[in-house]
Every structure is written in C-alpha cells, then in structure tokens.
Amino acid sequence: MYYGEIKNCDIANGEGGRVTLFVSGCTNRCKNCLQPQTWDFSYGQPFTAETEERLLSLLSPSYINGLTVLGGEPFEPDNQRALLPFLHRLRQQLPDKTVWAFSGYTWEELTGQSRARCEATGALLSLVDVLVDGEFVEALRDISLRFRGSSNQRLLDVPASLAAGRPIPWEG
Secondary structure, three states: OEEEEEEEEEOOOOOOOEEEEEEOOOOOOOOOOOOHHHHOOOOOEEOOHHHHHHHHHHHOOOOOOEEEEEEOOOOOHHHHHHHHHHHHHHHHHOOOOEEEEEEOOOHHHHHOOOOOOOOOHHHHHOOOOEEEEOOOOHHHEOOOOOOOOEOOOEEEEHHHHHHHOOOOEOOO
8 A cells, every 4th residue: 555645733634633644546536536646556655564653653642633544545445455454553552542534435335335345344444433435526515514525425433333234423
C-alpha cells in the first residue's frame, strides 16, 4: 500500500484532534473528488514499518483523539489487507484512541457482496469506531454538513451497526 499524506493534527476529518492517513488507490473516482491524485495506487510513499512507527508516535499525545483513514479508498481490498495489521497494532498499543474511516463504499456494500468485500473487511470494520460511507456526489454537496461533503454520505457508529446487523447513525 502507498499513502499520499499524513496530517499530524487534523480537526476536519473526525471528532477532536486527529492524525489523518490519506491512503492511495481508489477505483470509485467520484466526480470532483477533493483528492483525485490519490486514485493512483502508487501515488506517494510506501506504507512501511517506519510509517507505522511514525503514526503511533504522532498518535501518542493525550490531546490526539485518534486516527482517521481516508484516501483514496481505505476499503479497496489491497488497502484493507495492509491496514488491518496496523489497526490491530494501534488498538493494542493505544486502546483509548478512536478510529474513523471514510469510504466511497456504503455500509451495505462493505457488509454484502461487492468488489470492496474481501477476507479482511469484517475484521477491519471491527476495528473502526465511525465510518463515513458513500461516494461524494457533487449534486448533493453541502458545506454545512459535519465531517462529510455530500448529503448522501452517512456517519455510522460501527460497533453498534455490527451488533445490530444494520447501519446505525453515529450521534456524536
């Protein structure tokens, strides 16, 4: 997996101060995407053991609420396989940090039969606290929305959604 950028104190992509990882690679290619350079799976730098160490170091201060993963597309199968061991490690070493993920795929696509679903999907979802799902749709763009760009996108409470077997909105 490659990544395009790491932001060390982001307040726009989740609740509180966050470290944000922009992964590379996306086959959704939403019209007027804010990060079209991240569609390329080889954009940026390789996600290495050193990258993991840097992220864990950036996440350690008490004023950082957690990690946000977006892109590109974190739920492209190859990206899921690379993110899964890292998120396991994050949960072990920094269990009080939250994990947010943004995906152009919907909850239904991630939990049903779709091109995004792979052997890592269920385990990866179980490590996420909040999922912002759905493609960005220019016609539904709304700058007043919290943590999302278009009104079709949802903020989902992943643990509650997994327990209920259906999407449950995140109330924040």
